[in-house]
Amino acid sequence: MKQLKRTAAFLAALSLMAAGLSACTANTGNSTSSTSSAARTAGATETGSGTSQETALQSSQTASSDSQETTLTGTGSADTAATDDTADLTVTIGALKGPTAMGMVQIMSQAEAGPVDGTDYQFSLSASPDEITPLLAKGELDLAAVPANLAAVLYNNTEGQIQVLDINTLGVLYIVENGDSVQSLADLKGKTLYASGKGATPEYALNYLLEKNGLDPETDLTIEWKSEHAECVAALAQDPNGIALLPEPFVTTAKTQNPELRTALDLSDIWDQVQADDGGSSQLITGVLVGRKAFIEEQPEAVAAFMTRYKASVEFVNSDTAAAAELIDHFGIVSQAVAQAALPACKITFIDGEDMKTALSGYLQVLADQNPQAIGGQLPADDFYYLGQ
Template structure:
């Protein structure tokens, strides 16, 4: 019995000691996990610089070369983050070109051959952005004798524009159709288109070379006057890879290089304006009259379909324009400034 008591006492003492050790002993806290290694921040590619919005200063001549702009001219200026334009309308090219050369203008709508003259004069500081008007020249007749270019042989044609595009275009088309412009036809040169209209109205002439909108104006005054030949169509029929061109949009080379976003925005906006004008003749005619490009809206509306307003850019522009200038150069080098412009004459984004 005593042995049993001693054994029990010893066992209880041992259990108590183990219990005290377990309760009083401190467990070591697990070592804190090391923070994950910080990756070096990725090197961000610098964003392309955003071009600050600017106001593009644009001039155009009153006539077909300005008609395609009227929707753009009438739109309210966009927000400060969008393209802004300042338009000037002039009566003659010599009112525009000095400002363009001096840098007071950024862009201008000018005759196609003048663009080449300016390029040569400024030693390549003028760039052509777009063709904006194809041919606007027509042979009109008070009668029905002329149905083709061949029918002009032996006839007298009153015309204005000697020493400029009307003469070069007429002589070229006559020659290409087998008519010697110096021997087979008589060209009676007048000082201005209004004189040609007067000669038709008085009966002194029955055939004339006239541009739009003078054709439409003449038709309102002379009963029976018709458009006998469209010289743009006659040019296209030659299928020589060029095109008959009246007007282009040019810009200063420095402006194009410094503000490519503004140039791109303008070409996009201008193309949209041209599309609108060609699709909405009645509304466009009201704007054309409002801006004083053609005073009478009914005349503008009737003339618009024959004004060949376009916005041709890129390779097509280059092909048509270089071919046209080549024709002018072959006829009279001075018409394009003495030499053909270089490869940097036409803008290709």
């Protein structure tokens, strides 16, 4: 009975969050004061807001169905041997159409051929986080690759029924410009910066780094907030001296429209330097892999098998970008040309265990210091971090 009550609470919390997500607008001009708003804007770094990703990548994406969600079924062979616990098991995985899905394409390719040692991996690719949330609510997803702060929001809103298994994407935010006037963050003083993601992680990360480099985001520069990354790309095209904050693969898309556009700064490098100066150990993080706690506890061998394959897929994507780009195109994430150009800057990774906990907890602390609602109101407890069996 106690377990049924916990399950009911889990589903109710996620269902309420899904309703809140759908009601929110893409432009969060006001500071997010509810956990649903925090979750709605959680994907601003990777995907933008719903249609903004489609607009920005329209010329580079492959043809897809009318639905924003793509379901991929069927599985294939893998080197890892299955145990009795993973045989004849279906594992459902969700991911966003961006860097977090790119790292999975080798497993997705294997999944088209038939059962992977008896395990049926089924993937769903979505354009925004609020498409993934209701699938978790209905128990239709066992695992999901989501923005890092959304993982904390989900944990808090489900009373600990979500766990994070690994970091799959580090920071993908860059300062780009038409020119060469920006060599450091200090060079932004007195300038106008186009950006998208106000009230979400891009704003929090930018403000943190500006302040650590002696700049007041309110007075030392003008940040012109746009509702979509595509609007920043358009502003750059119209402004010969334009400077913008953009994530990959939008940086690569913008460069296809404007070959003179220059990547001036990598915010991940600046974050690492700030942390080194402060004696910290966090990293700028875009995405993580989460799972339903019930599934993780019931199927630990299946989780371990997937993680082994996932790590191998990430290594494949980073070592053979040409082959990976073909698969990324095949699954309709972005075009082959954009994928191959963007992959080196997409920071796709696999960090688990204590290293994951150290990096992610520090990152969430930075967000919480600026706006607790960005992570669901409070820092997750230790049981948020899955450290293996």
